[in-house]
Amino acid sequence: MLPESLGGTMTSYFSGGEMMYRRAIVVCILAGVLLMSVAAPVVAEETSGEIIVKRILGIQDVTFGGRLFNDWMEWADVDREMEDAFGEDAFVGGTEFRAARIQMKGSIHDHMRFFVDYDLAGGDASLKDAYVEVHDIAAVGNVRVGHIREPFTLEGLTSSKYMTFMEFALPTAFNPWRNSGFMLHNTALDSRMTWAVGAFRDVDGYGRGSGSDEMSYTARLTGTPVWEDGGRTMVHVGGSVSLRSPDGGSVRYKVAPENHTAPVLIDTGEGEMEDVDSAVQFGIEAAAVMGPVYLQGEYMSAGVELSAEPDSAGFRGARDIAEEATFTGYYVQASWMLTGEHRPFKAGCVTRVKPATTFMDDGWGALELAVRYSNLDLDDSDAAIMGGNLTDTTIGLNWYMSANSRVMLNYVMSDLEDVGRSSALMTRFQVDF
Numbered sequence: 001m002l003p004e005s006l007g008g009t010m011t012s013y014f015s016g017g018e019m020m021y022r023r024a025i026v027v028c029i030l031a032g033v034l035l036m037s038v039a040a041p042v043v044a045e046e047t048s049g050e051i052i053v054k055r056i057l058g059i060q061d062v063t064f065g066g067r068l069f070n071d072w073m074e075w076a077d078v079d080r081e082m083e084d085a086f087g088e089d090a091f092v093g094g095t096e097f098r099a100a101r102i103q104m105k106g107s108i109h110d111h112m113r114f115f116v117d118y119d120l121a122g123g124d125a126s127l128k129d130a131y132v133e134v135h136d137i138a139a140v141g142n143v144r145v146g147h148i149r150e151p152f153t154l155e156g157l158t159s160s161k162y163m164t165f166m167e168f169a170l171p172t173a174f175n176p177w178r179n180s181g182f183m184l185h186n187t188a189l190d191s192r193m194t195w196a197v198g199a200f201r202d203v204d205g206y207g208r209g210s211g212s213d214e215m216s217y218t219a220r221l222t223g224t225p226v227w228e229d230g231g232r233t234m235v236h237v238g239g240s241v242s243l244r245s246p247d248g249g250s251v252r253y254k255v256a257p258e259n260h261t262a263p264v265l266i267d268t269g270e271g272e273m274e275d276v277d278s279a280v281q282f283g284i285e286a287a288a289v290m291g292p293v294y295l296q297g298e299y300m301s302a303g304v305e306l307s308a309e310p311d312s313a314g315f316r317g318a319r320d321i322a323e324e325a326t327f328t329g330y331y332v333q334a335s336w337m338l339t340g341e342h343r344p345f346k347a348g349c350v351t352r353v354k355p356a357t358t359f360m361d362d363g364w365g366a367l368e369l370a371v372r373y374s375n376l377d378l379d380d381s382d383a384a385i386m387g388g389n390l391t392d393t394t395i396g397l398n399w400y401m402s403a404n405s406r407v408m409l410n411y412v413m414s415d416l417e418d419v420g421r422s423s424a425l426m427t428r429f430q431v432d433f
Contacts, residue, residue, distance in 0.1 A: 061106050065105070065433050068432070071261075071426060071428045074424065075092070075422065076423040076425050081420035091422065112135075114133070117130065130146050130147045142185050143183070145182050150181070151220035153175060154349070155298060156172060156175040161430075162350050164368070165408075169374040170257075170375065173378075183197070191347045192223065195220070198219070216243060219242075220238060222237065222238030224348075234287075236287040251304050252268055254266065254267035255267075257424075259424050262422075265416050266416070267387050273304055275307035276305060279305070282300070283298055292336055292338070292339075293337075295332075301327065302327045322382035327379075336369050338366075338369060339355070339364075353403070361402075367399055368397070371395050376390050377389045394410055405431045410427070411423065
């Protein structure tokens, strides 16, 4: 979804400058961490940790964190028809660092906090979250400004640290994910109801946007009608809507199977939805905790208003072609904590599983067995857009060695309608702090 770089001499010049910019960001982040680690012991002899932070950075408090995901993947089976359609080179195994993130968060004062998160995976320093938030404002709640996640769907707001599976479900192809904007959000009824609404502008992976000033508007509302025994019995429901004004008037939906190193299997196409007036994306969500059993499901849809004007080939001008395209997707999943723990929920979002025991300390940690079925349909024959229909079935096993480390094993079986099937075995070694 990010804009691709343009070719040419000028692009090469700016690409070099951009690389220097990325490296400078990494150096600054690492220098900040080093400064804290070196300066703190010196000052600690005379002052508390909080005063150290105040003196060095001039703020109330700060903490550093990060996450590291090392993934491995091998194809178990690929139909000949799939290789013919996408090429044999598209189906090769390998390994990657799916995430290598460094983050810093803190408070300026009692009602203002900040958060900065960079991902170094792949050799670049791409921006994740970077925002300032003023919280506990009377009659308003919290105001967040910066590069943030748009409040859209349960999957869209689940941290990768807490995901049940290694990758998000297929329908998240509709998710706008992170953009720069302003968001109001709050909780009510002892956090059993949440709401969030924001205005956003499409930007690249570094929070930069230019051109038209068209904004998109996204909102989410959730409720927890059942909450018992500290969340061991819980029912969650919610809905999201996003009114999009596409940057450049172009919309494209595409997705690989729930396997990050796999090729894109379904795609609405690069030139099929240009001169788009607007797009409306919505989702409904539900989840339930019943002791060690966890259920979750969502339905998502995207409606795109297409231009009625013909293109140079006269394609869109045909009056028998619909002027609106509709695409849909859904998933359902279930998991079972074999060791008796439950999946925690807080303020409308999934949070961290905390094993009853820790591996190599007082036990073996926690085990979780999970299964998910998901579908994404990017075909709309009335609009003459045939992006494809993909169905995935994923079986997962998670070993939580501690609250901050786990090993994940996923087996993903994909069925591309009218083409063929493939399956892959994936594993992840994860730590976060």
